[in-house]
Amino acid sequence: MKPLKKLPSLVLLFSLFLISRVEWMGAAEKNPQSVQVTIRTILASNKNDEFDAKLKEMEQQLKTLKYRSYRFLKEDSKEIAWRGTQSFEIPGGRSLSVVPQEFQNNRIALKIRLTERDKPLLDTTVTVPNKGNYLYLGGPPHEGGNLVLSISAATQ
Amino acid sequence: MQPSDWDLVKKCKAGELSAFQELVSRYHQKVYMVIIGLLHDREDALEVAQETFFRAYRKINSFQGGSSFYTWIYRIAVNMSIDAQRRRKRNPLDFRESMDEVLEAQNQVAKDPFADVHDRELREKLTKAINDLTPEHKAVIVLRTIEGMSYKDIGEILGCSEGTVMSRLHYARKKLQDKLSAFL
Amino acid sequence: MKDCETIRESIDSWLDGELNPAESELVRAHVSSCSDCSEVRRQLEKLQLALKDELLVEASQIESLLFWREFERRINEKRSWPMELAARCRAFFATPQIAWAVPAVIVLLLAALSLDAVLPWWRFGGGRNNFASVESIDAYGRSVALLRQDETRTTVIWLYEDQEGENEAAEEATKSGPAF
Numbered sequence: 001m002k003p004l005k006k007l008p009s010l011v012l013l014f015s016l017f018l019i020s021r022v023e024w025m026g027a028a029e030k031n032p033q034s035v036q037v038t039i040r041t042i043l044a045s046n047k048n049d050e051f052d053a054k055l056k057e058m059e060q061q062l063k064t065l066k067y068r069s070y071r072f073l074k075e076d077s078k079e080i081a082w083r084g085t086q087s088f089e090i091p092g093g094r095s096l097s098v099v100p101q102e103f104q105n106n107r108i109a110l111k112i113r114l115t116e117r118d119k120p121l122l123d124t125t126v127t128v129p130n131k132g133n134y135l136y137l138g139g140p141p142h143e144g145g146n147l148v149l150s151i152s153a154a155t156q
Numbered sequence: 157m158q159p160s161d162w163d164l165v166k167k168c169k170a171g172e173l174s175a176f177q178e179l180v181s182r183y184h185q186k187v188y189m190v191i192i193g194l195l196h197d198r199e200d201a202l203e204v205a206q207e208t209f210f211r212a213y214r215k216i217n218s219f220q221g222g223s224s225f226y227t228w229i230y231r232i233a234v235n236m237s238i239d240a241q242r243r244r245k246r247n248p249l250d251f252r253e254s255m256d257e258v259l260e261a262q263n264q265v266a267k268d269p270f271a272d273v274h275d276r277e278l279r280e281k282l283t284k285a286i287n288d289l290t291p292e293h294k295a296v297i298v299l300r301t302i303e304g305m306s307y308k309d310i311g312e313i314l315g316c317s318e319g320t321v322m323s324r325l326h327y328a329r330k331k332l333q334d335k336l337s338a339f340l
Numbered sequence: 341m342k343d344c345e346t347i348r349e350s351i352d353s354w355l356d357g358e359l360n361p362a363e364s365e366l367v368r369a370h371v372s373s374c375s376d377c378s379e380v381r382r383q384l385e386k387l388q389l390a391l392k393d394e395l396l397v398e399a400s401q402i403e404s405l406l407f408w409r410e411f412e413r414r415i416n417e418k419r420s421w422p423m424e425l426a427a428r429c430r431a432f433f434a435t436p437q438i439a440w441a442v443p444a445v446i447v448l449l450l451a452a453l454s455l456d457a458v459l460p461w462w463r464f465g466g467g468r469n470n471f472a473s474v475e476s477i478d479a480y481g482r483s484v485a486l487l488r489q490d491e492t493r494t495t496v497i498w499l500y501e502d503q504e505g506e507n508e509a510a511e512e513a514t515k516s517g518p519a520f
Binding site for chain 3: 213
């Protein structure tokens with residue numbers, strides 16, 4: 001009976017301890033060790049009405065692009081150190097380099113550069129939710145359609 | 157004819173302080189006995205007794221007469237005593253001084269009308285033995301002793317069943333008997 | 341006939357008047373004929389009397405009028421607001437329900453906020469700020485469309501290439517109307 005009566009106080013103490021360990025309050029966060037960046041390359045076109053089953057989880061998002069057909073081409077996943085750079089090969093002689101910049105409020109800031117045969121096409125800095133929804137980078141033409149790159153990031 | 161407790165409560169709700177004074181007059185000693193039985197410290201007991209009536213005064217409108225007034229006031233007194241035991245804080249200095257004045261006015265050297273009837277040493281040992289009980293066991297012993305309350309009323313005050321009151325009383329008395337057998 | 345041990349369990353309830361008539365008579369009859377149980381009764385009665393005397397001695401020191409005067413002083417004196425707040429908080433948090441409710445709410449809140457570590461689709465706050473936000477874009481002269489979709493929480497950066505003779509199909513796709 002005695003331990004049971006002390007339980008509310010113990011639970012309160014424990015929960016206060018948990019609060020002191022939680023860093024979600026937005027205080028300056030330590031950058032995690034590295035970021036796992038995943039790039040999926042998709043071909044969007046109007047040649048047919050096929051939807052690749054491998055793209056099921058992003059079906060809703062892709063269909064807003066109003067193409068009739070979506071085909072999964074490849075997926076690359078790389079671990080990138082903070083402020084380090086990794087490049088991803090994109091069909092059509094293109095390359096996507098990604099530099100994780102900052103981690104704050106559970107969002108990851110990425111510097112992204114798309115190049116075609118060393119010629120810059122696009123430079124952008126984005127923040128994406130950690131382990132959250134994808135950023136879609138689209139437009140480069142390929143094989144009668146357009147490439148769509150889904151970009152996601154997760155801290156390690 | 158003396159007004160009933162409930163009549164006085166109704167007058168209190170209407171704002172008549174004199175009605176509350178009558179209630180205080182009826183119960184302050186018994187309430188104090190309950191509290192001193194639990195705390196065994198005069199200053200703390202006086203503070204808690206005052207606080208008990210103060211709380212009852214402030215919450216008089218919430219008292220709907222579902223239980224008797226004395227059950228209600230004893231419940232407040234017991235809960236506050238148990239809280240006070242847990243806190244073990246000293247009173248603010250100014251209030252302590254005023255309580256000292258009260259005691260001084262009373263002639264601090266209390267005359268003990270029972271000294272020649274009962275064993276003083278038994279009472280000292282008894283006080284210590286009671287103090288060694290848990291607050292819950294102290295409460296049942298004290299409430300039963302002061303008022304000769306039924307187990308049902310005690311259970312109502314302490315928020316437990318009659319069976320629990322019975323077993324706590326039995327346990328507490330057994331403990332006291334074992335500790336004080338040489339003096340009984 | 342009950343034995344002494346059983347009777348002794350009930351002697352104090354019998355003295356308190358809490359036994360039913362049949363049980364009460366059983367105990368009374370045994371106690372009146374058993375010296376050991378009679379001794380237990382005597383001890384319990386002496387204990388009760390000693391405690392009552394002790395408490396009466398203490399209570400006799402408290403004089404009614406002075407007690408009331410102190411009480412009046414207390415209700416007339418305005419407590420400073422921090423003291424009043426502290427007293428109210430103490431009373432509030434001391435109730436058993438609140439004593440449990442406060443830590444329970446804190447733990448539940450922490451659990452809800454931590455759920456996204458286990459369930460990636462969970463976002464506290466219902467998906468606010470779940471878009472990728474674009475800080476800067478340089479398309480080197482090409483057209484860029486930045487699109488967001490509320491329902492699907494999609495952020496798309498669409499790059500329009502303007503290369504003559506290349507990818508007529510792509511141009512058709514884009515000419516067919518807004519991509520969104």
